[in-house]
Amino acid sequence: MVEKQRLKISVLGTGYLGATHAACMAELGFDVIGLDVDQAKVDSLSAGRVPFYEPGLEEVLKRNLASGRLRFTTDYAEVSAFADVHFICVGTPQQATSNAADLTYVDAVVETLAPYLTRPTVVIGKSTVPVGTASRVMARLHGTAPAGQEVSVGWSPEFLREGFGVEDTLNPNRIVLGTSSERAEAVMREVSARQIAAGIPFLVTDLQTAELVKVSANAFLATKISFINAMAEVCEAAGADVIQLAAALSHDDRIGGKFLGPGLGFGGGCLPKDIRAFMARADELGVEPALSFLREVDAINQRRRARTIDIARGLIGGNFAGRTVGVLGAAFKPNSDDIRDSPALDVAATISSLGAKVMVYDPEALENARAAHPDLTFAHSMLEAVRDADVVLLLTEWAEFRDADPDELAKVVSQTKIVDGRNALDPEHWRGHGWIYRALGRP
Template identity: 65%
Template sequence: MTARPRLTVIGTGYLGATHAICMAVMGFEVLGVDVDTSKIEKLTAGEVPFFEPGLPELLAKALESGRLRFTSDFREAAAFGDVHFLCVGTPQQADSEAADLRYVDAAVTSLAPHLTRRTLVVGKSTVPVGTAARLAELLRTTAPAGDQVELAWNPEFLREGFAVDDTMKPDRLVFGVTSAWAQEQLRAAFGPVIAQDVPVKVTDLQTAELVKVAANSFLATKISYINAMAEVCEATGADVHDLAEALAYDERIGGKFLRPGLGFGGGCLPKDIRAFAHRAEELGVGQAVGFLREIDGINRRRRARTVDLVVELCAGDVAGKRVAALGAAFKPNSDDIRDAPALDVAATLHRMGAVVTVFDPAALDNARRVHPELGYATSALDAARDADVVVLLTEWNEFREISPSAMAAVVRRTRIVDGRHALVPAHWAAAGWDYRALGRPAVHGSVHGSARS
């Protein structure tokens, strides 16, 4: 049986920090590596530099065990590790829909010159298909150990807000390998996970690269499909919420990700489907995934349509109107505001002249840095004070649980746009609210458009 390998995790952002912490808690000796010394300092001090439920407690446990430490020294990393995980970001290029691979390339070129013995480098970052083959050749030609350094691909499937569970007991592991030895090393590196009967799919490098973008493309398609149906419902007076529930009873379709509303955002789905379409065009098979362009378009239109609903509730003009924006993160249980539909809507309303006040339980600091022009509040009720319209943009549980009558007591006008289908319309109408949601008929309160004197 292969001895338990020592692991390095290169890149200590969301993916890398989570992977390093969880692997150390599972009993591995782990060294986290990053060129950003501020991240290293925070993690070493026991501070997780982003919001993820359960992770701060696990970081404290891992540090206390002595199995986890951090460095910015690639020479130290090469000497320490038997298996090196690449967990750096692959954002969208500034001037293209293609993935920006500079951080992946920099990680490999920084590590390779110090690899002097047989070792395995494992990519976890989401990359265009063909990247692994290029990196394998780069390692072979620049590492002193040459052919003794192998590359494998192990895509990540983390859901923000559930990253600890998804790391420690994922629904599957995918190993893209080119040798039995590489597979053996990966099985050793994931021994405690595999021991929980987690399925392992072994494949070639290019298939492993495709799994993540194919999965994200499917999920994005499902989300945008029901939002396309919302557009049809708006034109016909049908209710997309009821339509989605009826479809979900069909086990071939299922209800997961069949949630109508404002659409998807974050650091994965939007940039991944764009990069996938771009890469397919480079490979000459762009027509095969041409539908992804429309998926992206449907998703973008949801944001504009949400703004339209707010404008409609304000009698066609939001200039000077006070808007309470509940939510900034792209999803609940996260402080991630990358391509966040919530902030996109809030910023658009601000540009139209509205006085927008935002509240989010976790993402306020990140939102302030990117959108200092918006107002910010310390609670949902604080944001709603004297508001002409409330718009729910991120479906945090605490927003679902708001008392309609308590909020009615602080607003100027009882008008709400539910951008996430998170609320029960009848409850709000009973408290006097005019309720609007994408793809649903308008619901008017018992006191139509009631105002607070």
Template identity: 85%
Template sequence: MVADKQRVSGAEPTRTGPSRISVIGTGYLGATHAACMAELGFDVLGLDVDQAKIDALSSGQLPFYEPGLEEVLTRNLANGRLRFTTSYDEVAEFADVHFICVGTPQRGDSNAADLTYVESAVESLGPRLARPTVVIGKSTVPVGTAACSAARLQTLAPAGDGVEVGWSPEFLREGFGVEDTLRPNRIVIGTDSPRVEAAMREISAAQIEQNIPFLVTDLQTAELVKVAANAFLATKISFINAMAEVSEAAGADVMQLAQALSYDDRIGGKFLGPGLGFGGGCLPKDIRAFMARADELGVEPALSFLREVDAINQRRRARTIDIARTLIGGGFAGRTVGVLGASFKPNSDDIRDSPALDVASTISSLGATVTVYDPEALDNARQVHPELNYAHSMLEAVRDAEVVLLLTDWAEFRDADPDELAKMVAEPHIVDGRNALDPTHWRARGWTYRALGRP
């Protein structure tokens, strides 16, 4: 593996390679990548098979919430560097480099990744590639997918082996997608092709100029980078949540424990926040797909620990429900519950595998009247969980509640005034599922405060 930090002189990167880029898929990854590539000065054409999504993006409307992205989108639509289409013919004619940015959700019948969208992109694009071109995958895929995609593209394409493939995993954090695309902490490109590497260096010139590490690996290593990173982060989260289980049993305070651990620079404090656990469209499905692929490769025992990582994460949801049940006397039937948070994390409207909605829905199924408020995710939540009630404000959500659960740590909830909320609730009981509040302050204002891993 080669790793270096190439410096490019001059205020503006000099372009001697590709200047026209296509982005296949306009979900969270694709729309963010397309807009940010245009922001870097490239001519970009985004493609999706969903006409309604293309119409919305073309008019400057995002199908999801991501801070700062709408401004980047509208600015580059206006200056003409960014367009969207449903035509593979147009994309093949237009672009010098094609990025595959489609989703790879978990399969319905197993833990493995569903590669339907990746395969569809390859099958649709390949026959239209009549001239030498570069195709770079960014989708998170099981190791081995890139080599298969490369072989298939070269078989399908009139240009044959003039179509060269690389894989460059994305490392976007929802809520920070623009920053993570324009100023990533590293750029990885998996390829054995000098032409693909040169194209990726040209596209990444602005970041390389900022001394952002640029790593060249083989295809398989590049595919493993993303899933290995997510597996490590998920393990770190589940580790501190396992310590929360022990802390509760021992009468210790997991927040103090996490703080003490964070001062060890071998461990650090990031992703060491105990609470309800992880969700979203990446960590849960990626660690399960990683386990499934390891099984296919005959090395299943190497990743068997990830089963317990997943199990610990799920237990946090059950434990949160148990704490709330205890606070209201042992049962939810006929009780009123207020839930703060629906998205899987703050600064996002993503509800995929949301721990907050899972807890809210479970409590509702146990007979409670559950009202949910979230600053951005209510529309998405209504579509998936119509059985829940939804409020337009935090105060409305907790009206007459016998217990309040803080399940997504939006700043609005962290900064909530306990006296204001006390005026609205039936009983001042709160379960802090994210360890986001100051227990001393809330208890001093008359609240019964409980949190995961704290006495």
């Protein structure tokens, strides 16, 4: 009996999503080719170097390059000749002049790939896009690709958490596919066979619903984060403790405790731009009032940054001019070097603009932070960052900062004052070691 040949996969775009998806598809045993228009990125990945920080990804990359199952190119002709299924994994950032998503990279991939699709094939989008994009992509491919209607299209949004990208790709909590094509569904079931066999739900919807699943999930998570941060504002005014409040709420299984951590709020390359793009698309569809609440979700999130600055300013007498501020954290979250819309860097830059000498340290994001904010000063260790500080701000909850020894920090700071922007520390422990401790939403 002749063994059925395994699918050959292409991944179009090798940023965070694409590089992770390509390496993990090879890890699952598929032959994979990743494409990017950036030759430097292709060269880096081909050499086994991941151009961003993601725990475990470099090991997976190197292992599959060595096995021969994974390679990278800039050549669309090579990709189209090789692959049975193409995954679109390019970025969809916020437009520079509006809240809407910028689909330049999605459109560029479709326009460039289409002329090479001369045989029946499957194209699956994974990029986060406004609802209606997949139908437009399908129409464009059917109208311009030589294979025409033989190009089957689906949309299968990703649900990766930065810092857990490898695990979330190999073992997702669900797989969603939007399609009207039996061929696209069959191919995705083959790609996902190991996960399906492990009991991971495989949900098939129409194209529009699949697109909405991703943005709806992000809108819900953003709303939950901003809800508890709104309660933090109330707690501060009322003298209550938002941590105790969140703990009590979490015991209600209708609410749960995940994403109920009060603090500096969300950032990164997904939640902020996705909720704004969702609002913009709702406006285009004539249902803007349905998502008007997301404006306040966004506003609450931004207010937490200003409140953190106010607390720090109050601790040092009401004026940052001439003061030294130690900032722990630059990435928008731990286990990542992503600084896109980072609350930590936003706070640091604002305090610097108010006249303080700001010293920033992050275990992984220093290079990116320095490129984005050359006006700030960066340290190479936690102790260096807080040396002579009048106030310390913990703004990204890396384990290194959560586990910091208050006595060691006390030896180098000017004043033992700390603002815990992530509610990551034990207040009684730090106060017991002589620190003045403040946090968002706590007495």
